[in-house]
Amino acid sequence: MTVPLVLCLIATVIPVFFSKISSAPSWLGLHALALGWITLHGEETLSLHTVLVGLEILLVRAILVPYLLRRALRRQPAARHNLMPSNLFTWIIAVVLIIFAFKFGDGARADARALTLGVVAASVVTAFLVLATNPEPKAQLVAVLFMENALALFETLMPVAWPLAVHLAISAVYLLTVGIGCWLVTETPVTASESAEISGEVP
Amino acid sequence: MSAAETTCITLAPGSARSSSSKAAYGLVAASLLFWVASVAVFLTHSLDELPLYFANRYLVLDPTSLLFVLVINTVFLGISVYMLARERSSERLARDIRSRAALTLLFMAVMNVGILLNHMILLWAFVEISTLCAAPLVARGDSPSPKASAWRYVLYSAMSLAITFLGFMCLSQSADLRGIEVNFLVDQLSFSLTMLKDGWQRLGLAFILFGLGSKLGLAPLYGWMPETYEAAPTSTSVLLAAVQYNISVVAVFRMLQIFHGFETGFVAQELLVMGYLSLIVAAVQIMAVRNYKRLIAYACVSSSGVIALGLSVGKAAAYGVVLYIVSNAFVKSLLFLTAGRLRAVYGTNETAPLGGVIRVMPFTGLLFTGGIFALLGFPPFASFLAEMLILSGIVQAGNLMAFTVMCVMLTIIFVSTGQAVFPMLWDPPSRSGPPVIESLVTVLPKMGFVVVLVMLGTYAPEPVTQLLRAVAASIAGV
Numbered sequence: 012m013t014v015p016l017v018l019c020l021i022a023t024v025i026p027v028f029f030s031k032i033s034s035a036p037s038w039l040g041l042h043a044l045a046l047g048w049i050t051l052h053g054e055e056t057l058s059l060h061t062v063l064v065g066l067e068i069l070l071v072r073a074i075l076v077p078y079l080l081r082r083a084l085r086r087q088p089a090a091r092h093n094l095m096p097s098n099l100f101t102w103i104i105a106v107v108l109i110i111f112a113f114k115f116g117d118g119a120r121a122d123a124r125a126l127t128l129g130v131v132a133a134s135v136v137t138a139f140l141v142l143a144t145n146p147e148p149k150a151q152l153v154a155v156l157f158m159e160n161a162l163a164l165f166e167t168l169m170p171v172a173w174p175l176a177v178h179l180a181i182s183a184v185y186l187l188t189v190g191i192g193c194w195l196v197t198e199t200p201v202t203a204s205e206s207a208e209i210s211g212e213v214p
Numbered sequence: 215m216s217a218a219e220t221t222c223i224t225l226a227p228g229s230a231r232s233s234s235s236k237a238a239y240g241l242v243a244a245s246l247l248f249w250v251a252s253v254a255v256f257l258t259h260s261l262d263e264l265p266l267y268f269a270n271r272y273l274v275l276d277p278t279s280l281l282f283v284l285v286i287n288t289v290f291l292g293i294s295v296y297m298l299a300r301e302r303s304s305e306r307l308a309r310d311i312r313s314r315a316a317l318t319l320l321f322m323a324v325m326n327v328g329i330l331l332n333h334m335i336l337l338w339a340f341v342e343i344s345t346l347c348a349a350p351l352v353a354r355g356d357s358p359s360p361k362a363s364a365w366r367y368v369l370y371s372a373m374s375l376a377i378t379f380l381g382f383m384c385l386s387q388s389a390d391l392r393g394i395e396v397n398f399l400v401d402q403l404s405f406s407l408t409m410l411k412d413g414w415q416r417l418g419l420a421f422i423l424f425g426l427g428s429k430l431g432l433a434p435l436y437g438w439m440p441e442t443y444e445a446a447p448t449s450t451s452v453l454l455a456a457v458q459y460n461i462s463v464v465a466v467f468r469m470l471q472i473f474h475g476f477e478t479g480f481v482a483q484e485l486l487v488m489g490y491l492s493l494i495v496a497a498v499q500i501m502a503v504r505n506y507k508r509l510i511a512y513a514c515v516s517s518s519g520v521i522a523l524g525l526s527v528g529k530a531a532a533y534g535v536v537l538y539i540v541s542n543a544f545v546k547s548l549l550f551l552t553a554g555r556l557r558a559v560y561g562t563n564e565t566a567p568l569g570g571v572i573r574v575m576p577f578t579g580l581l582f583t584g585g586i587f588a589l590l591g592f593p594p595f596a597s598f599l600a601e602m603l604i605l606s607g608i609v610q611a612g613n614l615m616a617f618t619v620m621c622v623m624l625t626i627i628f629v630s631t632g633q634a635v636f637p638m639l640w641d642p643p644s645r646s647g648p649p650v651i652e653s654l655v656t657v658l659p660k661m662g663f664v665v666v667l668v669m670l671g672t673y674a675p676e677p678v679t680q681l682l683r684a685v686a687a688s689i690a691g692v
Contacts, residue, residue, distance in 0.1 A: 128387070135380065142373065148365050155372045162379050169386065170395050173335065176272060180339035187346040188372065195353060195365040 015052075016126050018045035019164060023134040023157060026094050027105060027141060033090035035153040036077035042160050043072030049127075049167050064178055071182050072160060076189045080156070083193035089149050095141050108136040127168055134161030148196035155192065159185050234311045238294075238301040241315040245287070245294035248322060252287040256280060256677070261684050267332065271399060274332035277684035278467050282329045282460050285540055288666070289456045289547050290322050292659030293449050296551050299655040300449075304558065310354060314449075321347040321453060328461045334398045334472075337465055338378060341429060344458055345371040351450040352442055363445035370438035371429065378425030384418030403472045419477055422469055423484050429462035430518045433491035440499070443511035444563065448554025451507070455514055455546040463521075463539055470525065470689045478528075485526035486616060492519030493623040500630045506556070507563045509634055510549045513589050516627055517542050523616050524604040525689070531607025532686035534600050540682070541588070541596035541670055548663040549585040552578050559650055565634050570643030577652045579639055581660045586635050588667050590628050596670030 022042035026035055051057070051065040084090040095101055112132035134157055141154035163181065166173055173181075255275070259266070265276035297314070301307045307314070324347055328340030345368060353364035382398070389396040389406040391414065396406040407415060428435035443451045473481060496516035503509045517538070524535035553563075555578045560568050572579030588595035601624070608617045670678075 124390075128383075131383070135376065138376075139373075142369070148362070148369075151365075151369055155369065158372070158376050162376065165379075165383050165386075168383075168390075170390070174270075177333065177335050177339070180336050180343070184339050184342045184346070187343060188368070191346050191349050192365070192368065195349065195361050195368065 013123070013126065015045040015048040016130050020130050020133060023137055024109065027137045028102065030094050031090065032092055032094055032149050032153060033084050035094060036081040036084070039080065039156055039160065040073050040077040042157070043068055046160060046164055047073060053167055060172060060175065063175065064172065067178060067182055071186060072163070076156065076185060079189050079193060083197050084149060087149065087197065089147050092147055092150070094145070094150050094153060096144050101144050105137060105140055108140060109133045112136050124168060127164065131161045131165050134158065152192040152196050155188060159188060234301060234308045237312040237315045238298040241294045241318060242298050244319055245291045248326065249287045249291045252283045256284055261680055272333055272336065273330040274400065275330065277681055278464060278688055279330045281681050281685050282464050283326060285543050286325055286329065286457045286460055289452065289543055292547055292551070292662060293452050295655060295659045297449050299653060314351065314354070317347060317351050318453065325457055325461055329464050332400045334400060334403060334468065335382065337468065338375060341461055341465060342371065342375050344461060348450065348454060348458060351453070352446040355445040355447050357445035360445055363441055367438050367442040370435065374425045374428030374435055378422050381418040381421030381425060384414045384421060388412050388414035388418060400468050400472060404474065407473070407476045409476065416477060416480055419473065419480065420484060423481065426462055426466050426469065427488050427522070430459065430466065431515045432488040432518045432522055433495045436492060436495065436515050439515055440508050440511035443514065444505065444508045448550055448557065452547050452550045455550060456543040460543060467689050482526040482528065485522045489519045489522030489526060490619055492516065492522065493619060497623040497626040500627050504565050504634060505563045506565050506635065506638065507553050509631065510546070510553060514546060516623070520601070520604060520620065523620055524607065527608050527611035527613060529690040530610040531604045532690040533683060534603025534607055536682050536686045537596055537670065538600035538604060541600055541667055544663040544666050545585060545588045545597060548581065548660050549589060551660055552582040552585060555656065556582070565638045567644060568638040569641040571639050573643050573649065574645050575650045575652060577657045581664065583639055584664055586631065590631060591624070594671045595667045599671050
């Protein structure tokens with residue numbers, strides 16, 4: 012369990028410190044692969060439920076969403092920017108927040124559960140840090156997606172897996188977030204008719 | 215004649231027009247179906263039979279879900295009739311109506327199922343899905359950058375719901391440390407709570423209330439509300455203010471029902487602080503605002519503050535709070551729909567260019583005046599009765615600080631709203647020519663909302679009063 016959790020952590024922390032927005036889909040994919048690994052190895056015997064959930068994670072979170080995000084970021088000038096502004100101040104805050112996140116997990120118990128909770132908390136706080144420090148909508152979208160992946164990782168802490176209906180709803184949230192988010196944050200050239208429409212009346 | 219009105223006359227070619235009309239009529243038919251179904255359920259099920267569980271206990275019909283399904287479907291009927299009326303006179307809406315109608319229907323389906331949910335994580339997901347369904351509708355507004363406004367709306371929602379989810383994580387952690395298996399079904403979750411002082415449980419509750427409070431527009435995370443309500447097209451503003459708002463109310467009610475008898479003082483304190491902050495923020499902003507749509511949006515923030523204060527005192531004000539929430543849905547619908555009509559005729563959301571509305575558009579002017587009086591809590595509207603009940607509950611609970619803050623802030627809001635709105639209604643007309651002719655279809659939904667507001671404020675039928683009482687009793691454990 013430790014290896015995929017460490018992979019999850021790497022996929023969350025490295026892009027925040029060193030990566031451009033354009034490479035975020037790959038990190039999200041890696042995050043999801045690690046999540047799938049944790050889910051499929053979470054139980055001693057593979058039940059149909061676990062297989063379905065694992066497949067959902069691999070297909071939606073590891074393949075489809077990174078693909079959609081990569082397509083949306085293609086030819087976007089803002090995608091060349093850093094995910095989080097690279098300066099000592101934000102780096103120090105990020106490191107402190109990650110340490111606090113693991114303290115938060117440790118307060119519970121010093122085992123795999125504590126590590127998982129630490130990774131979830133670290134993912135959420137770094138996502139919030141990106142939201143707070145980067146006004147670029149594309150970076151914000153990536154942060155929201157990391158946050159939602161972290162929430163999915165939280166499920167592995169539950170003694171009994173969530174029912175499929177809950178999985179489907181959470182997957183729908185993730186897919187809709189990436190679909191609608193990409194549409195909203197992608198710049199499209201404004202045509203003459205669109206600009207005329209903007210100045211027209213709205214019911 | 216304004217540019218807006220000029221476009222009202224230029225309509226789309228015949229076939230396109232007929233197809234768009236079909237979409238508008240289809241939306242009205244669907245909303246009528248939703249409304250008839252919800253009224254039928256209300257009439258055929260006595261409160262003694264409730265709760266009824268469906269779909270492996272994922273859905274529940276109890277007084278809370280029944281009341282809010284009724285409210286949102288009544289509002290939806292009004293919105294769809296308004297859209298039908300506007301589609302006839304607005305070229306842009308006529309062009310957009312198919313996609314707008316489809317998204318609105320999807321949104322309403324999500325809302326109806328969401329309100330019936332008996333599982334907190336699913337309810338959480340449905341609140342987020344409803345936001346994602348509404349975002350493309352918000353992006354059709356006429357603000358300088360509607361997509362940016364819609365994105366900020368999605369972002370705020372994602373953040374506040376992530377905070378709520380952190381709350382669920384903490385509750386799960388709390389249960390796990392005590393060796394208890396947590397079940398997020400509304401009627402099961404309370405079994406994993408403890409009466410003892412538990413940091414994780416308290417942290418979870420704090421996160422959940424803070425996150426859901428943000429969805430209600432409670433300070434400090436209220437910023438999305440005025441911006442989104444102003445930027446969105448009128449029908450979408452109503453959907454957000456009077457429909458989506460209520461699924462967040464249901465989520466808060468579910469938490470209060472789950473925490474019935476647990477962490478009472480803590481819940482009250484958190485709601486009290488958010489209520490104070492929201493009332494103060496709304497009063498200050500309303501003093502400065504000169505845009506009638508934004509003014510209504512800030513009034514929504516103040517209403518959320520009143521609700522939070524009412525909920526914080528518990529049993530004494532519970533009935534008042536429920537009545538206030540129901541009346542608020544109709545007040546906001548009435549105000550936003552009349553504001554949309556003003557926007558269509560005058561082409562602006564600013565109050566300064568408008569004058570003599572009551573003479574230029576007699577029906578709309580009167581309805582807007584009625585809506586403002588209802589918003590400010592005047593008799594005979596239900597909001598008057600509700601505010602009195604909440605204030606009396608606060609006094610009974612002995613919280614004179616809350617009573618004073620609420621009275622002072624509502625007075626400031628009253629004076630500031632009057633200063634901004636009454637000149638626009640009563641001053642000499644800023645627009646020459648005969649009064650604008652308003653069709654019955656345009657006025658009908660708003661008249662319906664006024665009738666409901668007066669009825670709830672004067673003589674509500676016994677089954678409705680019983681339903682309100684049952685919901686109040688379910689949340690009164692705080």
